[in-house]
Amino acid sequence: LTGGLPFGKDVGTDAMYAIMTTAQRMGKPEYLERARSYLEHLRKNDLNLCGAITDVKGDRSKPPAQQAHPDYYVHVVDRNKDGIVVRGAKIHITGAPVANDILVLPTRQMRENEGDYSVAFAIPANTKGITMVCRPSRGERGPSEFPAALPVRGLVEAMIIFDDVLVPWERVFMCGEWQFSMLLAYTFATYHRFTAVSYKIPIVELLAGCAVAMAEMNGIERVGHIRAKLVDIAAYVETLKALATAAIKSPVMHGDLAVP
Incomplete structure (x- = not known):
């Protein structure tokens, strides 16, 4: 990690402030209260937080609901008294392998029938059902592998796979509010x-x-x-x-x- 940019905290905190600002504009005090509580948890425990925004996407000419596979975008598959269950994948997530927590945001404007894709939440990186496929570092490549430019220094990205991951309600910051999905993504940017x-x-x-x-x-x-x-x-x-x-x-x- 020597010589890299300070992505251990800044992407996650940018995403957190975007969530709080969007919650204000949504008129959702419960989301804002959860976000403030979670931010204090991060500060108190000095946690690294990666921002997971980019979905796998599939056919980029089509919105999430029209993809050949529903899991190309992270989405809610169940809701119960304990929280929400999510499935899908985020890709090219900087610093994910060394993050304590993952903060998921929507990556684009969603449509009215894409409420399940309009989801934002935080979850510990070691939660059951989460798998990371990491880009190899420079020293991990074997002699028979296809040659590719790998940096000597810098952070390692990962694809994060969510396989029916349970997210408790206190860590859910958007769930179904499709009208505000683009606002959240834009505010983060x-x-x-x-x-x-x-x-x-x-x-x-x-x-x-x-x-x-x-x-x-x-x-x-x-x-x-x-x-x-x-x-x-x-x-x-x-x-x-x-x-x-x-x-x-x-x-x-x-x-x-x-x-x-």
Whole structure:
């Protein structure tokens, strides 16, 4: 995990704030209360939380209810006094193998007949019925396997399979509210774009420093077209800073929750 981005917490917290903001706009105080309680549980126990948003999808020209197989999207198959039972799979989930908990969100706008696919919940990663198929790390590939570029550093993604997993009601944050599925997915993306802008600033500052160092080492730091490229990199750094600052100072408020 050395050298990777801080995905151990940020994707999950972005998803949590999206859930709380959406619950406010849905007028569902029970969902908001559950989300606040769960967030306190995460803080108290210092848990890593991965955000599971992307479904397997199947034929992308068709909505979930028209897929050849119903499990291409995570969906509810039963409801009882203890909670909901879910089935399906999420794919390319960053940091899943090292997460304590999994937070599931819908990945798209659902239709009126797709209420069972309009579901958001949190569950411990070791819950019965959950299987992870992980991308191999660089050191795990055998000599006979098909060659593929694997990073030396960074996080490992996984496909998460939910095989009739029971989720207790206190960890359910959306169940059937199809009208708000896109709002939840979009709000998560908004929070995560802000996170991405923020963590890219030190990365591009590092790249800018490397570019200047290379120019100086080669004695070309005063050459016109090289200076122009260095100015472009510097402008990119300052643009990211400006966008992040504007997002912080001009949020949209939903109750006591701010959306960048």
